Amino acid sequence: MKTLNAFSPLDGTLLKEYPIASIGEMEAALLRAKETFRIFSETDTGKRIRLLKSLRSVIIAETDNIVATICKTTGKVKSEALMTEVFPVLATLKYYEKHLKKFLKPRKVPVPFAFMGIKAGVSLRPSGIALIISPWNFPFQLAMIPIISAIAAGNSVLLKPSEYALPVGELIANLCQSAGFPSFLVQTIYGDGNTGAELIALHPDRILFTGSTKVGKKIMQQAAELTIPVLLELGGKSPMIVFADADFDRAVNGMVFSAFCNSGQVCVATSRAYVEESIYERFTAAVAEKTKQLTQGKITEDDLGFLVLPSRAEALNGLIKEAVSKGAKVLCGSLSGKYFTPVVLANVNEHMAVMKEEIFGPVLPIMSFGSAAEAVRLANDSPYGLSAGVWTSDKKKAKDIASKLQAGNININDALISVGIPSLPFGGTKESGIGRYHGFSGIEFFSDIVSIAQSSGRHPSSTAWFPYGAKLYPDFKQTLRLLYGRGHFFKALRSAFRLWLRNFRR
Ligand code: NAD
Numbered sequence: 001m002k003t004l005n006a007f008s009p010l011d012g013t014l015l016k017e018y019p020i021a022s023i024g025e026m027e028a029a030l031l032r033a034k035e036t037f038r039i040f041s042e043t044d045t046g047k048r049i050r051l052l053k054s055l056r057s058v059i060i061a062e063t064d065n066i067v068a069t070i071c072k073t074t075g076k077v078k079s080e081a082l083m084t085e086v087f088p089v090l091a092t093l094k095y096y097e098k099h100l101k102k103f104l105k106p107r108k109v110p111v112p113f114a115f116m117g118i119k120a121g122v123s124l125r126p127s128g129i130a131l132i133i134s135p136w137n138f139p140f141q142l143a144m145i146p147i148i149s150a151i152a153a154g155n156s157v158l159l160k161p162s163e164y165a166l167p168v169g170e171l172i173a174n175l176c177q178s179a180g181f182p183s184f185l186v187q188t189i190y191g192d193g194n195t196g197a198e199l200i201a202l203h204p205d206r207i208l209f210t211g212s213t214k215v216g217k218k219i220m221q222q223a224a225e226l227t228i229p230v231l232l233e234l235g236g237k238s239p240m241i242v243f244a245d246a247d248f249d250r251a252v253n254g255m256v257f258s259a260f261c262n263s264g265q266v267c268v269a270t271s272r273a274y275v276e277e278s279i280y281e282r283f284t285a286a287v288a289e290k291t292k293q294l295t296q297g298k299i300t301e302d303d304l305g306f307l308v309l310p311s312r313a314e315a316l317n318g319l320i321k322e323a324v325s326k327g328a329k330v331l332c333g334s335l336s337g338k339y340f341t342p343v344v345l346a347n348v349n350e351h352m353a354v355m356k357e358e359i360f361g362p363v364l365p366i367m368s369f370g371s372a373a374e375a376v377r378l379a380n381d382s383p384y385g386l387s388a389g390v391w392t393s394d395k396k397k398a399k400d401i402a403s404k405l406q407a408g409n410i411n412i413n414d415a416l417i418s419v420g421i422p423s424l425p426f427g428g429t430k431e432s433g434i435g436r437y438h439g440f441s442g443i444e445f446f447s448d449i450v451s452i453a454q455s456s457g458r459h460p461s462s463t464a465w466f467p468y469g470a471k472l473y474p475d476f477k478q479t480l481r482l483l484y485g486r487g488h489f490f491k492a493l494r495s496a497f498r499l500w501l502r503n504f505r506r
Contacts, residue, residue: 001019001020001022002019002020003017003018003019003020004017004018004020004163004166004190004191004192005017005018006018006073006164006165006166006167008072008073008075009074009075009305009306009307009308009309009310010071010072010075010299010306015072015073015167016166016167016170018166018170018190019190020190020191020192020195021189021190021191021195023198025189026189026195026198026199026202027202029158029184029187029189030129030158030202030204032183032184032187033129033156033157033158033184033187034128034129034156035184036156036182036183036184036185037126037128037129037155037156039182040126040151040154040155040156040182040185041125041126041128041154041155043154045100045101045104046101048100048151048152048154049096049097049100049101051151051179051180051181052093052096052097052100052148052151052152053093053097054179054180055093055148055175055176055179055181056090056093056094056097057179058175058178058179059086059089059090059093059175060090062175062178063082063086065171066081066085066086066140066171066175067081067082067085067086069167069168069171070085070139070140070168071299071305072167073139073165073166073167073168074136074137074139074165074168074305074308075299075305075306075307075308076262076299076305077299077300077301077302077303077304077305078299078300080261080262080305081140084138084141084261084262084420085138085139085140085141086140086141087420088141088145088419088420088422089140089141089144089145089148091420091422092144092145092148092149092422092438093148094422095422095423095439096148096149096152096422096443099440100152100443103124103440103443104124104153104443106121106122106123106452107121107122108120108121109121109122111453112483113483114463114479114480114483117455117456118453118454118455119453119454120451120452120453120454121451121452121454122449122450122451122452123449123450123452124153124443124444124447124448124449124450125154125447125448125450126153126154126155126446126447126448127153127155127205127206127229127446127447127448128155128156128204128205128206129155129156129157129158129204129205129206130146130147130150130155130156130157130158130204130205130206130207130208130446131157131158131160131199131200131204131206131207131208132146132147132150132157132158132159132160132207132208133160133196133199133207133208133209133210133211133219134146134159134160134161134162134165134169134210134211135162135165135210135211135212136162136164136165136308136309137262137265137266137267137308137360138262138266139161139162139165139168139169140168140171140172142210142233143159143161143168143169143172144172145437145438145442146208146210146437146442147159147172147176147186148442149437149438149442149443149445149446150206150208150446151181151185151186152442152443152446153442153443153446153447154446154447155205155206155446156184156185156186157185157186157187158187158189158199158204159172159173159186159187159188159189160188160189160191160195160196160199161188161190162211163191163192163193164308164309165308166190169188169190170188172186172188173186173187173188193215196219197218197222200219200222200223200226200228201222201226203226203228204228205228205229206228206229206230206231206445206446207219207223207228207229207230207231208230208231208233208437208445208446209230209231209232209233210233210234210267211233211234212234212235212358213234213235213358213384213431213432216232216234216433219232220232220434229445230434230435231427231433231434231435231436231437231445232433232434232435233267233426233427233428233433233437234267234386234428234431234432234433235267235358235360235384235386235431235432236267236268236269236271236358236384236386236387236428236432237271237272237356237357237358237359237382237383237384237386238258238268238269238270238271238272238384238386238387238388238389238407239270239272239273239274239378239379239382239388239389239405240254240255240258240270240272240273240274240388240389240390240391240415241273241274241369241375241376241379241388241389241390241391241401242255242273242274242275242276242279242283242391242392243276243372243375243390243391243392243394243397244276244278244279245392245393245394246391246392246393246413247391247393247413248279248282248283248286250391250413251283251391251413252283252286252287252290253290254389254391254413254414254415255270255273255287255364255366255415256287256290256291256294257415257416258270258389258415258416259271259273259342259362259364260291260294260303260304260342260362260364261416262305263304263305263306263307263340263342263361263362264342264359264360264361264362264363264364265307265308265360265361266360266416267360267386267387268386268387268409268416268419269359269360269416270364270389270415271358271359271360271363271364271365272354272355272365272367273364273365273366273367274366274367274368274369274375274378274379275366275367275368275369276368276369276370276375277368277369277370280366280368283366284331284344284346284366285331287331287344287364287366288331288332288344288346291332291333291341291342291344291364292332292341294341294342296339296340296341297339304342304362306338307340307361307362310338312360312361313335313336313340313361316335316343316359316361316362316363317335317336319353319354319357319359319363320335320343320345320354320363322352322353322354323345323348323352323353323354323355323365324345326349326351326352327347327349328345328346328347328348328352328354328365329345329346329347330343330344330345331344331345331346332344333362333363335361335362335363340362341362342362342363342364343362343363343364344364344366345363345364345365345366346366348365348366348367349367350367350378350381352365355367356382358384372397372400372401375401376401376404376405379405379406380404380405380406382430383430383431384428384430384431384432385406385407385408385428385429385430385431385432386407386408386409386428386429386432386433387407387408387409387410387411387416387418387419387428388402388405388406388407388409388410388411389410389411389412389414389415390402390405390410390411390412390413391412391413392413398412398413399412406429406430407428407429407432408426408427408428408429408432408433408436409424409426409427409428421438422438422439423438423439424438424439425437425438425439425440425441426438426441427441459503459504460503460504460505460506461502461503461504461505461506462502462503463499463500463502463503465502471498472499472502474495475495475496475498475499476495476499477495478491478492478494478495478496479492479495479496479499482496
């Protein structure tokens, strides 16, 4: 039996050894998920809402345990585990409890006048088995929010947590059990990337993947062969643009937070900043000063946690070295050793790898810009399009710049906030992903959208049915002219009447 070890980045201790699921175990899990889905998909929305409420109560009761598990698994500080992992999950639960009935209610849609008497509507039906593949940086919320969306829509779930966050995957299964979820509604499958690929091969009905762009492309390829709809939440290289008229202190604080929250291991982190020339020197110095004040060591009270994968420091140092060799200046920080200090780089330019590649760690390069047009050009000059920020006290300028930024999520004079609002769809453009979840989009993704058109069924025939005869073409044409262009009213009315009579042919 192959196993995976979970080590804590806090002190390197072995937390637990997890057996990697075999193909046979995965097939059995899928069968159980299908059987559970058969019954669960028929449950009414009220029962699903009760399950969400029950899960919320369990999370509130277990908050300290949840935070403790997240912290020891990821090396996060406690306040961040609470604010960025537990809080978004609770907010999402409450949001769906309130809006699920409305989201799942069949809705009527308008029909063209030519189809007078026909009623049309759209219904959402649970799609089946949802496979959720999650990463290690926010192992709780990036698994829980997809799970909540999937079960709210009536699906059953197979969760494949990151191999670097297995205890959180186990925790999630336990919480669902404590909340009284039907057995096998949410099953955690332990394993690595191969396990993820093997699960896809079993043909789930939906895949929501959160992780790197490289793996996302592989998943899309594999899913395409099986025509499984995928929602991909991938990497980012989020720009933050600061104009000289922005509130200086707020922009400095916001930049430091959005770059170094979770030690920079955030898909929407500010990983390249553009500051207007006239304030560049003063601004970068203030950011460096603020960054130096961040504390690290005690997860109960400090600002910075640890790198989930300490080995990544080497790759980050490579980016810093390359930038320095091309003229960048390190204003503060160093990534050597366990107790790293976040790095702020000035005098960078768009040709350095640190301004192009996803960083996913505590490194912030800041470049200057001369005009708004230049800032927008630089911000959009990236294969990624996950998130972007603009800071200015000029509301009109903020709106204008925001409308030009190529990103799925935009924050104005704020940092990382849009992702935390459960009613806002979340997802990326360009290589940052495909599809949206959160809000209604999350329910829609895990549903089959069914269109229904209904006739009264009272007439023996219908206008468009056989036999066509010689009159159909001119009468239809006259009627179309009246409806969609300019027609002779009385001529068209006669034609429309003749068309209507066709309903009564035997
Ligand atoms: P990763 O792509 O290495 O792994 C993510 C998950 O995919 C893991 O569970 C892994 O086991 C699984 N996996 C790997 N290969 C697979 C395969 N061939 N088939 C199926 N599953 C496979 O990502 P990571 O290192 O865990 O996370 C960091 C990345 O995630 C960063 O690029 C970050 O930007 C991105 N991310 C994106 C978002 C978002 O919402 N857009 C959020 C968080 C993280």
